[in-house]
Amino acid sequence: MTVQGVKRRGLMLVLSSPSGAGKTTLVKRLLGDDPDSFFMSVSLTTRTPRPGEVDGRDYKFVEKARFVAMRDNGELLEWAEVFGNFYGTERQQVESAVKQGHDVLFDIDWQGARQLAESMPQDLVRVFVLPPSGKALAARLHTRNEDAPEVVAKRMAKAADEISHWPEYDYVLINDDIETCFSGLKAIIAAERLRRERQVGLSAFVREIESEL
Ligand code: 5GP
Numbered sequence: 738m739t740v741q742g743v744k745r746r747g748l749m750l751v752l753s754s755p756s757g758a759g760k761t762t763l764v765k766r767l768l769g770d771d772p773d774s775f776f777m778s779v780s781l782t783t784r785t786p787r788p789g790e791v792d793g794r795d796y797k798f799v800e801k802a803r804f805v806a807m808r809d810n811g812e813l814l815e816w817a818e819v820f821g822n823f824y825g826t827e828r829q830q831v832e833s834a835v836k837q838g839h840d841v842l843f844d845i846d847w848q849g850a851r852q853l854a855e856s857m858p859q860d861l862v863r864v865f866v867l868p869p870s871g872k873a874l875a876a877r878l879h880t881r882n883e884d885a886p887e888v889v890a891k892r893m894a895k896a897a898d899e900i901s902h903w904p905e906y907d908y909v910l911i912n913d914d915i916e917t918c919f920s921g922l923k924a925i926i927a928a929e930r931l932r933r934e935r936q937v938g939l940s941a942f943v944r945e946i947e948s949e950l
Pocket of ligand 1: 756781784817819825826844845846848849850
């Protein structure tokens with residue numbers, strides 16, 4: 738929350754990648770590595786839970802009517818439709834976390850990243866994760882057997898679409914070796930936490946230094 742005792746605003750870290758590029762592993766590592774440092778933003782979705790998914794942990798599973806009501810009420814910071822399902826981020830929890838100096842991690846797609854860039858640009862850090870090759874990604878999508886073949890085919894098309902948005906991100910990591918990739922991610926976070934604009938307590942801190950000189 739603070740860098741050497743200086744108050745700072747939290748950052749909003751968006752991690753996007755095509756499905757199968759290892760983003761979920763990175764997210765888990767990041768949350769496990771330093772559980773106090775990141776809040777995971779739990780998205781709303783209208784899709785049905787997959788086996789093993791827990792309501793409130795992986796997603797908040799809601800009816801379409803409820804989602805639409807929340808969206809039309811301005812309660813969502815961003816939202817998108819993916820494969821006919823709605824996904825979105827609740828505004829209130831993110832705004833208050835960032836204000837209190839908590840970093841928030843988002844596992845959302847490029848559509849969401851674009852909307853966050855419009856609504857909270859100073860707080861946003863966008864990281865895109867690329868696979869080492871198209872072949873490696875295709876192999877990953879085939880070995881994930883939780884989905885039907887037609888779903889896999891759809892995911893391949895979606896992956897190509899998702900990848901085309903890499904230039905809209907601040908940082909790009911190539912996930913060839915997970916350790917190297919994770920180190921890169923940690924370096925980005927360490928640097929971004931030190932950004933002057935985020936360290937809202939700096940003026941007071943520097944005034945104190947000056948008063949002692
Ligand atoms: P899945 O159904 O496989 O969990 O997610 C499908 C896609 O929706 C992924 O690309 C994921 O990043 C994206 N997604 C998940 N939650 C959100 C959200 O809150 N907002 C947006 N814009 N995309 C999301």
